[in-house]
Amino acid sequence: MIRPEETLGERLVAWLELLGIDTVFGIPGVHTIEMYRGLGQSPVRHLTPRHEQGAGFAADGYARASGRVAAVFVITGPGLTNMLTPMAQAKADSVPMLVVSAVNARPVLDLGEGDLHEVHDSRGMTEHAAVFSHRLSDPGQLPAVLARALAVFEGARPGPVHIEIPRDLFGQRVPAAELQRPVPVAAPAASxxxxxxxxxxxxxxxxxxxxxxxxxxxxxxxxxxxxxxxxxxxxxxxxxxxxxxxxxxxxxxxxxxxxxxxxxxxxxxxxxxxxxxxxxxxxxxxxxxxxxxxxxxxxxxxxxxxxxxxxxxxxxxxxxxxxxxxxxxxxxxxxxxxxxxxxxxxxxxxxxxxxTEEIGPKYRACVDFLDTVRAALPEAPLVGDSTNAIYAGNLLHGLPRPRLWFNAATGYGALGYGLPAAIGAARAIDGPVVCLAGDGGVQFTLTELGLAVEAGLPVILIVWNNRGYGEIARYMDAAKVTRVGVDLVTPDFLAIARAYGAAAVRLESVGALTGILADAARTPGPTVIELDEAMVLGG
The missing domain is CATH 3.40.50.1220 (TPP-binding domain)
Structure with missing residues (x-):
């Protein structure tokens, strides 16, 4: 494919197309406008989360549900530091994602003169959360760096790759060139x-x-x-x-x-x-x-x-x-x-x-709940945050095929993962995805409901409500530590859902769940279902 002379920002988008990346999660900023120049005319779809952590978790969910890579565009400084948590989660679980960030112009880098979004040694931060991090010093480096990223995704233990581009490079014109996808890299073969x-x-x-x-x-x-x-x-x-x-x-x-x-x-x-x-x-x-x-x-x-x-x-x-x-x-x-x-x-x-006997009656009740969800929507990925039902499922839960169960309750263990990861998964599979999140964890990224509504994605968010950080509260009680910081004021989740334009349902009995899930799967856009934990666990 011969590309005419264009800016580096436009050429970046052309490369994403060639590499088969069809989705970018990102929040535009003054430092990244030139990255967006080519997106308006591109088949690559841009989805705007409400926070950079949401962007990273969505790219993670996209990859886990589909086995394909999504890209993330963020600004320098706070945009990149907000990405560190989802990058670390992805690295811990070997999940591929391509993170492209801006950085201040080369003449003022690391001078400490108060430039907007200035942070010292941004690559030094990201290289610990990425498989590798590279700062472009010349537009001509882009093809080789993307080829290296693809080699990681295809032929090695995958994880996030970070490319940092100084602001003064984005608008530079790059010569006409033939764009060819890098040769696939095969994984090593056992001896x-x-x-x-x-x-x-x-x-x-x-x-x-x-x-x-x-x-x-x-x-x-x-x-x-x-x-x-x-x-x-x-x-x-x-x-x-x-x-x-x-x-x-x-x-x-x-x-x-x-x-x-x-x-x-x-x-x-x-x-x-x-x-x-x-x-x-x-x-x-x-x-x-x-x-x-x-x-x-x-x-x-x-x-x-x-x-x-x-x-x-x-x-x-x-x-x-x-x-x-x-x-x-x-x-x-x-x-x-x-x-x-x-x-x-x-x-x-x-x-x-x-x-099954070992996990005890409360976790068996959680597994029964998960089985009800699975029976109602057998092909829908179930994405989770750290909450009782997800812990139970990690201990014991069968699925009809891979890529239908993932969460952040193992490995790095980042709260707030579930909802944006479910949004990314729904974009990847173009079908319903169930998210199961506690009332505490979901508040980390609850604003991503706006993205789900905006993109018309069939995400079914089940809020498992115990009015606080229930797991930590139980640990405090067991250790005879006076509860501090775990009993939360929780909002009216259904009112928030309706305010965003999502459907909202309160689950009054577990027996009603199957019908509610069936209705939600047919509803354009997201649905929020709230339940009281005691309904499932008793007590």
Whole structure:
């Protein structure tokens, strides 16, 4: 594609089109006007959040729901510092996003002379929350930097990439040039020798087990085939749920933090962990500090540095989880008589039954609530903030396929994630998305309802109301600390929803939920449903 001479801002938008980025979340400012010059005539859609954190969380939700990348445009100074939290959340969960920010003109950078939005060493801040951060010093660098970003998104452990452009570069004319998409970068392939050895161990295993993390969702087909060949239960972390459908006989849709799942790990003679960092918020949610794998552990991860964190492997392979599963499957012969007998399904079923008993009656009530939502809207992603029902689902909840469950209650754990991430997901899939958020957390980004209305996106926000920071209040009570700062004045959420132009419903009984969700899915634009936590949990 030959592009005529144009400004750097226009060329940036042309590159986004070429890279397949169809959405930009951003708030225009005087420092970024030239970034917008090409957007008015572009098929790339711009959505304006009400805060830069909302922009970042929306891009995160877009990527998790679709597997594709969205871009974020922010100003220098406060725009960029507001982006640090969503960038850190995305980096913790290996979620790709492209963040483009302005910075002051090169002649005045870092002089401390009081320029608007001036901040010292902005790249020094972002490089800790990004896979890499680059400041353009010349317009001609843009293609190479975007190619590097694409290499991260396609061939490495993904995460946010930050490009910083000085104000005086945006309006510069760049020569006519041919724009070509960079050559795709394939993820590394696990070593043949390591695959041979791992296949030998798996073929000889009598009680094999697969643990799958968020890095494995792209290889769900190959991993499911490997599980069936081995007759191995598949334990799925929160970000891998649905890799095997919840009703699959080999599916263990439960957290490795649960003693029932740890018992399954302990009795397995060979465990293969695919695309999981074995992080504490998934594997040691209760801070017991005793997760271990007594049997032989094989780990596959696209990030070599991660292979010796969490749990030491006996075989470590750098590569894409799905590709590695396919390579192992190709090396395995026909199933043994023991594998054909179907003992794996019995192991999985026993684990799920024990895990269901272990989580207790209140969390079981939460899981029943989630199951009601899922039955009503089986293909709608359910996006969450940190609240009781989301904690329960992270511990135990099955899904029909991947990319239908994600939240910020693991990893970095940023409050305010749910609503903007659901908005990004709705833009990505062009269909209904359910957001489940507590009354405390949703107030961090409640103003993003305005974006959902403006964009006409079918986001269904369920406000789980316990009139404060309920989880922290319970921790204070258990520790015999006098409650301070946790009992909040909460607004009339339904009145706020109507003020924005959204539909608003109060849930009077759980039995009414199915019909209300069906109506909400047919309603143009967002719907807010408020419920009292006691309705689900009792007491």
């Amino acid at each position: 043949g020798a390591a695959c041979d050895r791992a296949a030998e161990w798996l073929a000889a295993a009598t009680r094999p087990l697969i643990i799958a993390g968020g890095g494995a969702v792209g290889g769900s087909g190959a991993i499911a085939d490997l599980a069936r060949r081995l007759d191995a239960p598949v334990v799925m972390t929160a970000n891998a749920r649905g890799l095997l459908p919840g009703g699959d006989p080999l599916a263990v849709s439960a957290s490795p933090s649960l003693e029932a799942v740890r018992a399954l790990v302990a009795e397995s003679d060979v465990v293969i962990a695919l695309g999981t960092e074995i992080g504490r918020t998934d594997f040691d949610m209760y801070d017991h500090g005793d997760f271990s794998v007594p049997g032989r552990l094989i780990r596959v991860d696209i990030d070599a540095a991660q292979l010796h964190r969490g749990a030491p492997p006996a075989i470590a392979m750098v590569g894409d989880a799905g590709d590695a599963a396919g390579a192992l499957l190709a090396r395995l012969g026909p199933p043994s008589a023991q594998a054909a007998a179907g003992a794996g399904a019995a192991r999985a079923a026993a684990t799920m039954q024990a895990a």
